Amino acid sequence: xxxxxxxxxxxxxxxxxxxxxxxxxxxxxxxxxxxxxxxxxxxxxxxxxxxxxxxxxxxxxxxxxxxxxxxxxxxxxxxxxxxxxxxxxxxxxxxxxxxxxxxxxxxxxxxxxxxxxxxxxxxxxxxxxxxxxxxxxxxxxxxxxxxxxxxxxxxxxxxxxxxxxxxxxxxxxxxxxxxxxxxxxxxxxxxxxxxxxxxxxxxxxxxxxxxxxxxxxxxxxxxxxxxxxxxxxxxxxxxxxxxxxxxxxxxxxxxxxxxxxxxxxxxxxxxxxxxxxxxxxxxxxxxx
Numbered sequence: 001x002x003x004x005x006x007x008x009x010x011x012x013x014x015x016x017x018x019x020x021x022x023x024x025x026x027x028x029x030x031x032x033x034x035x036x037x038x039x040x041x042x043x044x045x046x047x048x049x050x051x052x053x054x055x056x057x058x059x060x061x062x063x064x065x066x067x068x069x070x071x072x073x074x075x076x077x078x079x080x081x082x083x084x085x086x087x088x089x090x091x092x093x094x095x096x097x098x099x100x101x102x103x104x105x106x107x108x109x110x111x112x113x114x115x116x117x118x119x120x121x122x123x124x125x126x127x128x129x130x131x132x133x134x135x136x137x138x139x140x141x142x143x144x145x146x147x148x149x150x151x152x153x154x155x156x157x158x159x160x161x162x163x164x165x166x167x168x169x170x171x172x173x174x175x176x177x178x179x180x181x182x183x184x185x186x187x188x189x190x191x192x193x194x195x196x197x198x199x200x201x202x203x204x205x206x207x208x209x210x211x212x213x214x215x216x217x218x219x220x221x222x223x224x225x226x227x228x229x230x231x232x233x234x235x236x237x238x239x240x241x242x243x244x245x246x247x248x249x250x251x252x253x254x255x256x257x258x259x260x261x262x263x264x265x266x267x268x269x270x271x272x273x274x275x276x277x278x279x280x281x282x283x284x285x286x287x288x
Contacts, residue, residue, distance in 0.1 A: 008038060008039035008267070009039070009264075009267060010036075010038055010039065010264050010265055010266060010267065011038060011039050011040040011041065011042075011065075011067075011247075011265050011266075011267055011269065011270050012033065012036075012038055012041050012042070012247045012248050012260055012261050012263070012265060013040075013041070013042040013044070013067060013069065013086070013246060013247040013265060013269070013270070014042065014044050014069075014071075014084065014196070014219065014222075014246070014247025014249045015042065015044060015247065015248065015260060016044065016045055016046070016071075016249070016250065016252070017029055017043060017045055017055070018134050018136075019045045019048050019134065019137060020045035020047070020048045020136065020139065021045075021046060021137070021140075021141040021142065021251060022251045022252050023145075023251065023252025023253065024250070024252045024253075024260075026043075026051050026054045026055045026058060027058060029043070029055065030055060030058045030064060032259070032260045032261075033059075033064055033260055033261065034062050034064065036260060036261030038064065038260070038261050039064075039267050039270070040064065040065035040066065040067060040267070040270055041055075041059070041065075041066060041260070042066070042067035042068070042069035042086060043055050043069055044069035044070055044071040044084055045070065045071065045136075046071050046073060046106075046139060047070070047071075047072060047073060047099050047102040047106065047137050048070065048099060048103060048137035049068070049070050049096075049099065050136050050137075051136075052066070052068050052069070052090060053090070067086055067273075068087060068090060068191075069084060069085060070084070070085045070088070070099070070186075071085075071196060072085060072099075072102070072177065072182040072185065072186070073102070073176050073177075073182075074176050074178055074179045075176040075177070075178065075179075076178065076179050076206065076210075079201065079203075079206070080176075081179045081182075081195070081201065081206075082196035082197065083179060083182040083183055083186065083193055083194070083195060083196065083215075084193070084194040084195075084196045084219065084245070085182075085185075085186035085189070085191045085192065085193060085194075086191055086192045086194065086245075086273060086277075087190070087191050087192055087273070087274075088186055088189035088191025088192075089189050089191075092188075092189035092190070094185070094188060094189065095185060095186075095188075095189040098177075098185055102176070102177070103136070103137050103138070105176075106137060106138050106139060106174060107138050109172050109174045110126070110129060110138045110139070110140075110142070111126055113140070113170055113171075113172050114126045114129060114143065116169075116170045116172070117143075117163060120170075122147075122163070124143075124146055124147060124150060124152070128146045128149070128150065129142050129143050130142075131146070132146055132149075140164040141156070143163070143164050144156050144159035144160060144163070144164050145159075147159045147163060180213045180214070183213055183214045183215060184214070187214060190280065190281070191277075192216040192217065192243065192273060192276060192280070193214065193215050193217075194215065194216060194219055194245050195207065195210055195211075195215050195217070195218050195219060196219050196249075197222050197249065198218050198219065198233060199222065199225055199229050199233070204232075207236070208236070211240050215242065216242065216243050216276060217237065217242045217244065217245050217273075218237055218242055218243075218245070219246055219247070220233045220244040220245065220246055221244070221245070221246020221247065221265045221269070222246055222247075222249065222263060223248060223249065223258045223262065223263055224258075243269070243272055243276055244272075245265070245269055245273065246263055246265040246269065247263060247265060248260055248261065248262045250262070
């Protein structure tokens with residue numbers, strides 16, 4: 001209970017830290033969540049679960065609940081599909097091994113992007129990029145951060161516009177799991193699989209196809225989502241008996257103004273996730 005008597009009404013189930021491509025440390029996430037009086041948070045770093053035990057320990061000191069989470073990158077016919085995992089076994093050997101493999105793929109891809117930049121006269125050292133990745137899950141935002149620090153650009157957005165965005169000559173696609181593979185990986189680790197920001201896909205047929213692949217839920221609460229779209233995804237959840245989850249997808253103040261707790265996700269969302277997790281523990285739901 002908060003000392004000022006205010007009730008904790010909301011949760012944020014989509015957050016990134018410096019363990020992947022966020023700019024908030026674990027300590028900063030916990031402190032910020034405390035100022036927003038959140039009941040619970042989920043750390044969902046990209047292909048990385050290394051920060052979960054740290055945030056769980058720190059959050060316990062302020063009575064902040066932590067949901068174990070991860071955001072797994074997958075690919076369907078050249079379309080990026082992100083699958084969120086919740087309440088999985090942190091010690092699942094297959095999950096740990098596959099995430100390590102995905103992070104190594106990210107590492108090699110980042111090296112190739114830096115090599116390509118070097119070949120075009122951008123004298124950026126890969127070691128400089130690693131300083132921003134903290135040695136965990138490396139991504140293009142870390143290259144952008146290094147470019148900014150070395151004054152090749154004046155902002156993160158300029159770095160993506162000129163050097164690391166999908167449309168630039170320096171872009172290198174990354175090998176990923178299929179969405180079905182990501183869902184299966186999470187479910188076999190005892191977790192819940194949720195489609196992240198379905199509106200970004202802008203393809204309702206694809207969303208329904210992924211639902212049939214075995215999703216447990218859709219990320220319905222998301223920044224700047226039009227009410228019409230929000231309502232449509234809620235209707236899909238009702239149609240297929242799916243969980244409705246959500247969060248800010250906060251990557252830190254250097255990326256945009258979408259910060260922790262900026263999306264009001266009701267606590268009831270978390271209670272339903274716990275009930276679904278409990279049901280999963282008692283029976284094995286079939287995968288498509």
